[in-house]
Amino acid sequence: MPLAIPIFTLLLTVLIMLVIHLLRANFSYHWLIATVGAFIAWTMVLIMGTQLPQADSLIAWKPETLFPSSLVLTADRLSWPYAVALVTIVLAMMLTEVARATESMWSAWAAGLLLGALGIFAVLAGNPLTLLMAWTAIDLVELLTLLGHRIPNNMRERVVVAFSVRILGSGMLMAAVLLTSSAGLEWTFANIPSQAIILLLLAVGLRLGVLPAYMPILRESTSQRSLGSILNLVPAAASLVLLNRTASMVEPSTIVTVLMVFVGLSAIYAGASWIFATDEIDGAPSWILGVASLSAVAAMLGQPIASQAWGIAVLLSGGLIFYTSALERRMTWLLLLGLLGISALPFTPAWNGALMYTSPFNILMVIFVISQVLLMVGYIRHSLRTREELTGVERWVWLIYPLGLALLPLTHFLYGWWAFVGFDDLLLSSWLLGIITLLLTALIVGVTRFRPEVPFGRVAAFESFFSLQWFYSLIWVFFRTVESVIQFITTILEGEGGLLWAFLMLVMLFLTFVAMLGGI
Numbered sequence: 001m002p003l004a005i006p007i008f009t010l011l012l013t014v015l016i017m018l019v020i021h022l023l024r025a026n027f028s029y030h031w032l033i034a035t036v037g038a039f040i041a042w043t044m045v046l047i048m049g050t051q052l053p054q055a056d057s058l059i060a061w062k063p064e065t066l067f068p069s070s071l072v073l074t075a076d077r078l079s080w081p082y083a084v085a086l087v088t089i090v091l092a093m094m095l096t097e098v099a100r101a102t103e104s105m106w107s108a109w110a111a112g113l114l115l116g117a118l119g120i121f122a123v124l125a126g127n128p129l130t131l132l133m134a135w136t137a138i139d140l141v142e143l144l145t146l147l148g149h150r151i152p153n154n155m156r157e158r159v160v161v162a163f164s165v166r167i168l169g170s171g172m173l174m175a176a177v178l179l180t181s182s183a184g185l186e187w188t189f190a191n192i193p194s195q196a197i198i199l200l201l202l203a204v205g206l207r208l209g210v211l212p213a214y215m216p217i218l219r220e221s222t223s224q225r226s227l228g229s230i231l232n233l234v235p236a237a238a239s240l241v242l243l244n245r246t247a248s249m250v251e252p253s254t255i256v257t258v259l260m261v262f263v264g265l266s267a268i269y270a271g272a273s274w275i276f277a278t279d280e281i282d283g284a285p286s287w288i289l290g291v292a293s294l295s296a297v298a299a300m301l302g303q304p305i306a307s308q309a310w311g312i313a314v315l316l317s318g319g320l321i322f323y324t325s326a327l328e329r330r331m332t333w334l335l336l337l338g339l340l341g342i343s344a345l346p347f348t349p350a351w352n353g354a355l356m357y358t359s360p361f362n363i364l365m366v367i368f369v370i371s372q373v374l375l376m377v378g379y380i381r382h383s384l385r386t387r388e389e390l391t392g393v394e395r396w397v398w399l400i401y402p403l404g405l406a407l408l409p410l411t412h413f414l415y416g417w418w419a420f421v422g423f424d425d426l427l428l429s430s431w432l433l434g435i436i437t438l439l440l441t442a443l444i445v446g447v448t449r450f451r452p453e454v455p456f457g458r459v460a461a462f463e464s465f466f467s468l469q470w471f472y473s474l475i476w477v478f479f480r481t482v483e484s485v486i487q488f489i490t491t492i493l494e495g496e497g498g499l500l501w502a503f504l505m506l507v508m509l510f511l512t513f514v515a516m517l518g519g520i
Contacts, residue, residue: 030110042091128180283382
């Protein structure tokens with residue numbers, strides 16, 4: 001089966017919804033169309049897994065001397081699980097929307113399906129060129145979606161700065177591609193030179209928010225729970241898959257150790273922020289940052305399977321708690337399954353994540369055990385938060401909504417058993433890690449529950465540093481300076497002497513060009 005069919009299915013569904021809206025603005029069955037399209041794409045991605053690995057070439061660029069690589073999609077044991085996780089998130093979004101009918105809009109569903117299609121395109125990217133195009137498309141759709149909402153001007157500035165940081169991460173990947181090209185090698189992940197691996201790690205760090213601790217816009221930009229979650233999870237998945245492909249090529253070095261320290265600090269900060277968040281939606285960026293940090297450090301230790309386990313946990317355990325807008329007591333076990341998804345206990349989805357602790361002992365790993373504990377404590381806190389109940393809804397909603405939630409942990413556990421690597425490497429480390437994390441989690445929850453006056457420590461005390469708002473302020477100052485210079489030049493050119501100034505600049509550029517030719 002061609003790998004692009006699920007992508008085209010989601011895109012076609014979006015197109016159908018748009019055309020129907022233009023023809024009949026009051027059409028009432030957009031949800032049904034979007035759900036059917038998501039279900040068909042979900043089925044196709046599952047079928048895709050029966051023939052791994054496989055690759056499809058989409059477009060052959062011409063001339064080959066300028067573009068030695070074409071657009072390629074690849075489904076293998078590293079990329080296919082991310083495709084399954086993404087399409088499951090999209091389908092679960094549509095199924096759980098029945099509980100949020102009052103705040104739902106067809107445009108939000110269309111945007112979710114579009115981002116899902118681009119996310120699958122990114123995780124199945126078979127070479128850096130394809131991944132770069134997918135990243136760019138995701139960034140543009142995300143930017144337009146956020147700016148399309150009525151948000152204050154200061155929030156728009158944050159959106160632009162966040163977009164700029166993502167573009168900087170893409171630039172890092174482009175630099176790695178150029179190093180590959182300068183070595184006369186084809187543009188593939190396997191051919192990227194060892195000296196360019198650091199660039200790949202920095203690219204992923206900038207786009208994920210691990211380096212520096214960038215907190216994406218969510219709450220301030222959109223009030224829709226599902227769309228906001230998709231806006232965070234899809235870009236994360238598109239970056240996490242590169243970590244898995246990079247992990248097998250990372251070699252121990254001083255630079256990698258330094259990066260691990262920064263990732264560890266980001267993980268601690270994210271775990272604490274996740275605990276203190278107002279609710280799971282407010283803390284969604286912290287969740288993504290915290291669990292992605294575990295995936296990042298596993299990649300730096302050369303453990304692609306462990307990196308993938310934590311990456312899938314970002315999406316499926318996170319998607320479960322994000323989508324749970326209403327919860328009955330008898331459904332609480334669903335969130336318990338989400339908590340087990342990040343416990344790394346034996347026979348749980350993140351069991352393979354314990355592989356990163358099987359390497360020779362490294363004192364830095366203590367930081368990541370602590371961050372995992374903080375993430376679990378926060379998950380418990382947000383799971384116990386009082387939510388609305390499904391009252392006054394039709395009976396079919398009682399079937400569809402829980403089904404959409406249950407689909408996420410079910411897929412997560414099936415992934416864990418599918419990706420199981422064997423007992424030899426995992427048994428001892430996972431049991432030890434599981435016991436330690438559970439004891440520490442129980443201790444923190446118990447102490448803070450029965451002695452609420454004992455604080456964890458205020459996140460705000462170090463948030464100003466670890467969130468690196470000063471870094472983004474400097475970026476914005478740079479943008480303001482460039483804007484002022486452009487406005488000054490525009491004012492000069494629009495004046496009475498504008499023609500003379502333009503002619504003078506043209507002469508100066510011509511003389512500079514002649515001087516360069518003379519030097520050659």
